[in-house]
Each structure stands twice: as C-alpha cells, then as structure tokens.
C-alpha cells in the first residue's frame with residue numbers, strides 16, 4: 001500500500017488510524033454481525049454511535065447546553081438556503097463577502113429577502129479580510145453572515161465581526177475543529193464535514209435553541225426546517241449514518257490528540273513551516289495578506305502559469321497530490337487540514353526548495 005500526501009481542499013485527508021479502525025469494523029461492527037452501513041438507524045447500536053458522536057463533539061467544542069447539534073445532509077450549500085428560510089423573520093440579513101462561498105450564500109439569501117453585502121474583499125481578489133469592527137449593520141437584520149475560513153482564497157477571520165448585537169452565522173466548513181472557538185458568540189456555526197472531519201455527505205449545524213422556531217418562511221419544506229431535525233435529534237429521516245460514524249471516530253481521535261488547543265498548536269506549527277518557506281522563497285509567493293492567512297488552506301503562485309503547471313506535474317509524480325489551485329484562481333493551493341501530518345508539510349517544503357533550485 002502506498003498512500004500519498006493528499007493536499008486536497010475537500011474531500012480531504014483523514015487520520016490513518018480512523019481509516020484502519022473503520023476497515024477493521026467494515027464487515028462486522030462490535031458483535032452486531034453487520035457493517036454500520038447495513039444497520040438500521042433506529043437500532044440500539046446506531047443510537048449509541050450517534051449519541052456518542054454528539055457528546056464527543058460537545059466535549060471538544062465545549063458547546064453550551066442551549067445549543068443543539070444537528071447532523072444533516074445537503075452539504076454546506078443547502079445551508080445557504082436553510083439559514084434564511086429559518087432565520088429571516090424580518091426578511092433582512094447582512095452578508096460579509098470574503099470569497100466565493102460567502103458570495104454564493106449571499107446570492108441565495110437574496111432569493112428569500114433583503115440580503116445586504118455590508119463588506120467585501122472582492123476588490124483585491126479576496127486576498128484579505130475587511131475591517132469588520134464598525135460595519136453598517138442593518139437595524140432590522142435577522143443575522144450577520146460570514147464564511148470564517150475561505151477555502152479557495154486562503155483567508156481566515158482572526159477576530160469575529162462586530163455584529164452590534166445581531167446574531168452571527170458562520171460557515172466553518174474549512175476550519176471546523178482546527179482550533180478552539182467560543183460557541184456562545186454565534187447563533188449558528190455550521191460546516192460540511194468533508195474537509196476536517198469525515199466523508200462528504202454530512203453537514204453539522206450547531207444552533208442556539210432560540211433560533212429554532214416553527215416560524216419559518218412560508219413554503220419552507222419540512223426537511224429544511226431546523227425544528228424538525230432538532231425535535232427528532234437528527235433522526236427525523238434516515239441520516240447519513242455511515243458518515244456520522246466516521247465523524248464520531250474523528251472526534252475520538254481529536255480527543256486522543258489532546259483536543260482543540262493542542263490541534264491549534266499543531267496546525268500553527270505546520271502552517272508556519274509552509275509560510276516561512278514562502279516568505280523567503282524567490283520563486284513561490286503566498287497570495288494572502290499576512291495577518292489574514294488561513295492555517296488550513298495555503299494558496300501560492302510562481303507568477304508563471306507554465307512554471308505552476310510544471311510544478312504541479314512534478315509534485316504529483318513525487319507523491320504530492322491535489323496541489324492545483326481552485327479553477328477560479330489558478331496557481332497552487334496546499335490544504336493542510338488537521339489530519340495532514342507535519343511530515344507531509346516538511347516533505348512538501350523540501351520538494352519546493354529542490355524545484356526552486358532546479359528551475360531558477
């Protein structure tokens with residue numbers, strides 16, 4: 001078996017120990033005589049899996065009791081609609097547009113009410129996070145929306161926006177569980193799990209209870225109501241059962257690693273190796289303003305499309321996969337999520353140094 005260093009932005013690298021455990025349990029899960037994939041989601045064994053997963057996530061993130069944890073489907077993109085459908089009581093929401101995913105959420109919000117773009121970094125290709133300390137928050141805004149880590153552009157909010165008392169909604173798809181967060185500062189934190197937590201098909205929504213009401217926009221489908229899922233503890237219908245099982249294993253792995261403080265230290269160390277290299281390189285350049293750099297997604301360029309293509313090709317041949325930047329920006333991007341080992345980043349930097357020496 002030869003596993004590569006996988007720098008994919010998502011679906012992405014998972015802890016090898018988790019994959020091995022899942023492989024060992026594939027045919028028969030803990031004396032049940034069947035795979036988790038074959039199991040009723042109403043069975044005792046599955047109830048234990050989903051309950052334990054939720055509790056471990058609560059422990060890791062220190063989630064207050066007045067928040068619900070929902071395991072849903074439809075990807076992060078479905079939340080772009082579900083959020084306004086459930087939260088737009090005044091039909092007004094403010095969006096901070098720091099990249100494509102925030103923009104998509106903003107455009108979706110417009111379908112349901114008055115969505116305002118109150119700040120944007122589009123003027124400089126989303127290479128920074130705008131100053132959000134004193135924004136023109138709408139007086140009747142139902143919420144203020146951010147994408148906390150911008151997967152494509154490699155920026156991250158280091159401080160949360162001043163929402164002037166309005167509910168903060170945050171897409172954390174690409175920084176989920178990468179560092180500690182204060183859940184009480186948010187109305188909703190949500191993300192697809194396919195980057196830092198598990199296989200595609202699960203989206204986790206952490207939502208303050210007072211935001212879960214019957215009062216949704218008229219025409220909201222039953223499946224898109226938070227209340228239905230909250231009242232049924234994520235078992236209103238068949239959940240993405242196997243995916244949640246893997247998420248549960250990753251939560252256990254994170255606990256064994258020492259929790260989110262330790263993960264943050266680990267991620268800072270890894271990212272520093274790559275950013276330090278970029279800062280001294282004469283060939284490779286990071287594309288993001290230093291103070292807004294993401295710990296998870298690191299975009300970089302050589303300045304020449306030809307050289308970028310050569311680098312990606314040679315890197316792939318050397319066992320570094322998925323380094324091509326997003327199709328909308330080009331260049332390269334290394335996604336170095338929780339499960340990317342430090343050895344992977346060290347090996348990449350060594351390879352980049354060698355490539356630079358050979359090509360300059």
Ligand code: PMP
Nearest residue numbers: 075076077101151171173174192
């Ligand atoms: N938000 C962010 C920050 C993302 O990176 C992505 C996907 N890469 C999405 C939303 C969309 O996620 P999904 O494909 O699960 O709908």
